[in-house]
Amino acid sequence: SAVISQKPSRDICQRGTSLTIQCQVDSQVTMMFWYRQQPGQSLTLIATANQGSEATYESGFVIDKFPISRPNLTFSTLTVSNMSPEDSSIYLCSVLDGGDGYTFGSGTRLTVV
Amino acid sequence: QQQVKQSPQSLIVQKGGISIINCAYENTAFDYFPWYQQFPGKGPALLIAIRPDVSEKKEGRFTISFNKSAKQFSLHIMDSQPGDSATYFCAASIGYSSASKIIFGSGTRLSIRP
Numbered sequence: 001s002a003v004i005s006q007k008p009s010r011d012i013c014q015r016g017t018s019l020t021i022q023c024q025v026d027s028q029v030t031m032m033f034w035y036r037q038q039p040g041q042s043l044t045l046i047a048t049a050n051q052g053s054e055a056t057y058e059s060g061f062v063i064d065k066f067p068i069s070r071p072n073l074t075f076s077t078l079t080v081s082n083m084s085p086e087d088s089s090i091y092l093c094s095v096l097d098g099g100d101g102y103t104f105g106s107g108t109r110l111t112v113v
Numbered sequence: 114q115q116q117v118k119q120s121p122q123s124l125i126v127q128k129g130g131i132s133i134i135n136c137a138y139e140n141t142a143f144d145y146f147p148w149y150q151q152f153p154g155k156g157p158a159l160l161i162a163i164r165p166d167v168s169e170k171k172e173g174r175f176t177i178s179f180n181k182s183a184k185q186f187s188l189h190i191m192d193s194q195p196g197d198s199a200t201y202f203c204a205a206s207i208g209y210s211s212a213s214k215i216i217f218g219s220g221t222r223l224s225i226r227p
Contacts, residue, residue: 004156042202042217043157092156101147102215104156 002027002097006105013083013112020079021108023093028073034066037090037107046091049076083112115140117205119218127226132190134221136203139184143205145213148177148188151200151220160201161188193225 003026013019023032034046047057047068055068069077080087090107097103118137126132136146147162163170163177163186170177176189190197203218 006156040220042219044217045214094156096210101149101159101162102157104158106154106156109154 002029002095002103004093004095004103004105006093006108008108009106010109011111013110015084015112017083018079018081019083019108019110020077021091021093023076023078023105025074025095029095030073031096032070032076033094033096033102034068034076034078035092035094035104037092039089043092046078080110083110085112088112115216117203117216117218119203119221121221122219123222123224125224125226126190126193128193128195130193130225132188132193132197132223132225134188134201134203134223135185136187136205136218137183137185138205140205140207141184142207143216145206145209146177146179146186147204147215148175149202149204149217151202157202190223193223195225195227198223198225 005024007022032049035043036046037043045058046061046066047055049055049068049070051070051073065081067079088111090109092104092107094102094104120135148160149157150160151157161172161175161177163179165181168179174191179186201221204215206213206215
Protein backbone atom coordinates (compact mmCIF):
# COMPACT_ATOMS: atom_id res chain seq x y z
CA SER A 1 0.00 0.00 0.00
CA ALA A 2 0.98 3.62 -0.50
CA VAL A 3 3.11 5.33 2.10
CA ILE A 4 2.34 8.97 2.89
CA SER A 5 4.79 11.29 4.59
CA GLN A 6 3.27 14.40 6.08
CA LYS A 7 5.17 17.35 7.52
CA PRO A 8 5.20 18.91 10.02
CA SER A 9 3.76 16.41 12.45
CA ARG A 10 2.74 19.20 14.79
CA ASP A 11 3.09 22.92 15.17
CA ILE A 12 2.06 25.73 17.46
CA CYS A 13 1.34 28.91 15.55
CA GLN A 14 0.43 32.46 16.37
CA ARG A 15 -2.96 33.85 15.47
CA GLY A 16 -2.93 35.59 12.09
CA THR A 17 -0.04 33.63 10.64
CA SER A 18 -0.09 30.88 8.00
CA LEU A 19 1.18 27.31 8.01
CA THR A 20 1.92 25.15 4.99
CA ILE A 21 1.56 21.40 5.39
CA GLN A 22 3.35 19.08 3.01
CA CYS A 23 2.20 15.66 1.83
CA GLN A 24 4.48 13.29 -0.08
CA VAL A 25 3.29 9.96 -1.50
CA ASP A 26 5.65 7.18 -2.53
CA SER A 27 3.70 6.46 -5.71
CA GLN A 28 1.95 8.51 -8.37
CA VAL A 29 -1.70 9.21 -7.67
CA THR A 30 -4.28 11.17 -9.61
CA MET A 31 -6.11 12.67 -6.67
CA MET A 32 -5.05 13.64 -3.20
CA PHE A 33 -7.50 14.54 -0.47
CA TRP A 34 -7.16 16.91 2.48
CA TYR A 35 -9.17 16.35 5.65
CA ARG A 36 -9.62 18.20 8.91
CA GLN A 37 -10.20 16.35 12.16
CA GLN A 38 -11.16 18.62 15.03
CA PRO A 39 -10.34 17.36 18.52
CA GLY A 40 -12.36 14.25 19.32
CA GLN A 41 -14.34 14.63 16.12
CA SER A 42 -14.72 12.86 12.81
CA LEU A 43 -12.98 13.60 9.55
CA THR A 44 -14.26 16.35 7.30
CA LEU A 45 -13.13 16.63 3.71
CA ILE A 46 -11.63 20.03 2.95
CA ALA A 47 -10.77 19.62 -0.72
CA THR A 48 -9.68 17.28 -3.46
CA ALA A 49 -6.42 18.10 -5.25
CA ASN A 50 -6.05 16.93 -8.82
CA GLN A 51 -2.68 17.41 -10.50
CA GLY A 52 -2.76 20.11 -13.13
CA SER A 53 -6.03 21.70 -12.12
CA GLU A 54 -7.55 23.79 -9.37
CA ALA A 55 -8.50 21.98 -6.21
CA THR A 56 -12.16 21.28 -5.58
CA TYR A 57 -13.35 22.59 -2.22
CA GLU A 58 -16.17 21.25 -0.08
CA SER A 59 -18.93 23.41 1.28
CA GLY A 60 -17.64 25.60 4.08
CA PHE A 61 -14.05 25.66 2.86
CA VAL A 62 -12.62 28.33 0.55
CA ILE A 63 -9.44 28.67 -1.44
CA ASP A 64 -8.42 31.94 0.21
CA LYS A 65 -8.37 30.25 3.60
CA PHE A 66 -7.00 26.85 2.51
CA PRO A 67 -4.95 27.27 -0.67
CA ILE A 68 -3.73 23.97 -2.08
CA SER A 69 -0.92 23.22 -4.49
CA ARG A 70 -0.47 20.03 -6.49
CA PRO A 71 2.70 20.45 -8.57
CA ASN A 72 3.09 16.76 -9.47
CA LEU A 73 1.57 13.33 -9.01
CA THR A 74 3.32 12.58 -5.71
CA PHE A 75 3.16 15.85 -3.78
CA SER A 76 0.66 18.36 -2.44
CA THR A 77 0.58 21.19 0.06
CA LEU A 78 -2.23 22.66 2.11
CA THR A 79 -1.84 26.13 3.61
CA VAL A 80 -3.94 27.25 6.53
CA SER A 81 -4.04 31.02 6.19
CA ASN A 82 -4.67 33.82 8.66
CA MET A 83 -5.09 31.31 11.43
CA SER A 84 -7.38 31.64 14.41
CA PRO A 85 -7.78 29.33 17.41
CA GLU A 86 -10.77 27.74 15.63
CA ASP A 87 -8.33 26.32 13.09
CA SER A 88 -6.70 24.17 15.77
CA SER A 89 -7.19 20.67 14.39
CA ILE A 90 -5.45 17.69 12.92
CA TYR A 91 -5.00 18.03 9.17
CA LEU A 92 -4.63 14.83 7.18
CA CYS A 93 -3.85 14.06 3.58
CA SER A 94 -5.12 10.92 1.94
CA VAL A 95 -5.03 8.96 -1.30
CA LEU A 96 -7.17 6.17 -2.65
CA ASP A 97 -4.91 3.14 -2.53
CA GLY A 98 -6.41 0.59 -4.88
CA GLY A 99 -7.94 -2.30 -2.97
CA ASP A 100 -6.60 -1.01 0.33
CA GLY A 101 -9.12 1.79 0.63
CA TYR A 102 -8.01 5.27 1.53
CA THR A 103 -4.53 5.59 3.00
CA PHE A 104 -3.96 8.51 5.34
CA GLY A 105 -0.87 10.32 6.46
CA SER A 106 -0.17 10.55 10.18
CA GLY A 107 -1.55 14.05 10.23
CA THR A 108 -0.40 17.49 11.29
CA ARG A 109 -1.58 18.53 14.73
CA LEU A 110 -2.01 22.30 14.61
CA THR A 111 -2.50 24.47 17.66
CA VAL A 112 -3.21 28.17 17.15
CA VAL A 113 -2.56 30.45 20.11
CA GLN B 114 -29.24 12.21 3.86
CA GLN B 115 -25.48 12.18 3.44
CA GLN B 116 -24.85 11.46 7.11
CA VAL B 117 -23.61 8.28 8.68
CA LYS B 118 -24.69 8.03 12.31
CA GLN B 119 -22.40 6.07 14.62
CA SER B 120 -22.89 4.84 18.17
CA PRO B 121 -21.79 4.61 20.87
CA GLN B 122 -19.47 7.57 21.20
CA SER B 123 -17.30 5.62 23.62
CA LEU B 124 -17.14 2.01 24.70
CA ILE B 125 -15.33 0.12 27.44
CA VAL B 126 -15.03 -3.65 27.10
CA GLN B 127 -13.24 -6.22 29.21
CA LYS B 128 -10.40 -8.13 27.63
CA GLY B 129 -11.79 -11.17 25.85
CA GLY B 130 -15.23 -9.65 25.42
CA ILE B 131 -17.08 -8.64 22.27
CA SER B 132 -17.00 -5.01 21.16
CA ILE B 133 -19.92 -3.87 19.03
CA ILE B 134 -20.13 -0.54 17.21
CA ASN B 135 -23.18 0.41 15.18
CA CYS B 136 -23.76 2.69 12.21
CA ALA B 137 -26.83 3.78 10.27
CA TYR B 138 -27.25 5.61 6.99
CA GLU B 139 -30.05 7.14 4.96
CA ASN B 140 -28.73 7.34 1.42
CA THR B 141 -29.63 4.07 -0.31
CA ALA B 142 -27.13 4.89 -3.05
CA PHE B 143 -24.24 4.12 -0.70
CA ASP B 144 -22.65 0.87 -1.80
CA TYR B 145 -19.28 0.74 -0.07
CA PHE B 146 -19.00 0.60 3.72
CA PRO B 147 -15.50 0.60 5.24
CA TRP B 148 -14.39 0.72 8.84
CA TYR B 149 -11.27 2.62 9.85
CA GLN B 150 -9.14 2.24 12.97
CA GLN B 151 -7.20 5.19 14.33
CA PHE B 152 -4.56 5.09 17.04
CA PRO B 153 -3.50 8.29 18.81
CA GLY B 154 -1.09 10.33 16.72
CA LYS B 155 -1.77 8.30 13.60
CA GLY B 156 -4.01 8.64 10.60
CA PRO B 157 -6.98 6.29 10.18
CA ALA B 158 -6.21 2.91 8.63
CA LEU B 159 -8.63 0.68 6.73
CA LEU B 160 -9.70 -2.23 8.92
CA ILE B 161 -12.37 -4.01 6.92
CA ALA B 162 -14.98 -3.10 4.31
CA ILE B 163 -18.20 -4.54 2.93
CA ARG B 164 -20.47 -4.06 -0.04
CA PRO B 165 -24.26 -4.46 0.26
CA ASP B 166 -24.41 -7.67 -1.77
CA VAL B 167 -23.33 -9.63 1.33
CA SER B 168 -24.74 -9.59 4.86
CA GLU B 169 -21.53 -10.38 6.69
CA LYS B 170 -17.79 -10.23 6.20
CA LYS B 171 -15.24 -11.65 8.58
CA GLU B 172 -11.52 -11.02 8.78
CA GLY B 173 -9.89 -12.62 11.77
CA ARG B 174 -11.50 -11.26 14.93
CA PHE B 175 -13.28 -8.47 13.04
CA THR B 176 -16.73 -8.95 11.51
CA ILE B 177 -18.99 -6.52 9.68
CA SER B 178 -22.70 -7.30 9.79
CA PHE B 179 -24.81 -5.52 7.19
CA ASN B 180 -28.59 -5.10 7.18
CA LYS B 181 -29.59 -3.50 3.90
CA SER B 182 -33.30 -3.24 4.67
CA ALA B 183 -32.63 -1.48 7.97
CA LYS B 184 -29.81 0.60 6.47
CA GLN B 185 -27.54 -0.38 9.31
CA PHE B 186 -24.15 -1.99 9.64
CA SER B 187 -22.02 -2.87 12.60
CA LEU B 188 -18.51 -3.87 13.56
CA HIS B 189 -17.98 -6.77 15.94
CA ILE B 190 -14.58 -7.33 17.52
CA MET B 191 -14.39 -10.78 19.03
CA ASP B 192 -12.01 -11.65 21.88
CA SER B 193 -11.20 -7.94 22.29
CA GLN B 194 -7.60 -7.20 23.25
CA PRO B 195 -5.95 -4.16 24.84
CA GLY B 196 -4.21 -3.55 21.50
CA ASP B 197 -7.64 -2.97 19.96
CA SER B 198 -8.02 0.20 22.03
CA ALA B 199 -8.41 2.90 19.40
CA THR B 200 -10.99 5.12 17.76
CA TYR B 201 -13.11 3.41 15.13
CA PHE B 202 -14.87 5.19 12.29
CA CYS B 203 -17.51 3.73 10.03
CA ALA B 204 -17.88 5.28 6.62
CA ALA B 205 -19.90 5.06 3.43
CA SER B 206 -19.52 6.08 -0.17
CA ILE B 207 -21.21 5.74 -3.52
CA GLY B 208 -18.88 3.65 -5.58
CA TYR B 209 -15.22 3.06 -4.95
CA SER B 210 -13.02 5.43 -6.90
CA SER B 211 -11.16 8.68 -6.50
CA ALA B 212 -14.39 10.40 -7.51
CA SER B 213 -16.32 8.80 -4.64
CA LYS B 214 -16.80 11.10 -1.70
CA ILE B 215 -16.50 9.11 1.50
CA ILE B 216 -18.64 10.11 4.47
CA PHE B 217 -17.31 9.26 7.93
CA GLY B 218 -19.27 8.55 11.08
CA SER B 219 -18.53 10.49 14.24
CA GLY B 220 -16.23 7.84 15.68
CA THR B 221 -16.23 5.48 18.66
CA ARG B 222 -13.46 5.55 21.23
CA LEU B 223 -12.93 1.94 22.30
CA SER B 224 -11.04 1.03 25.47
CA ILE B 225 -10.29 -2.58 26.29
CA ARG B 226 -9.67 -3.18 29.98
CA PRO B 227 -7.02 -5.81 30.78
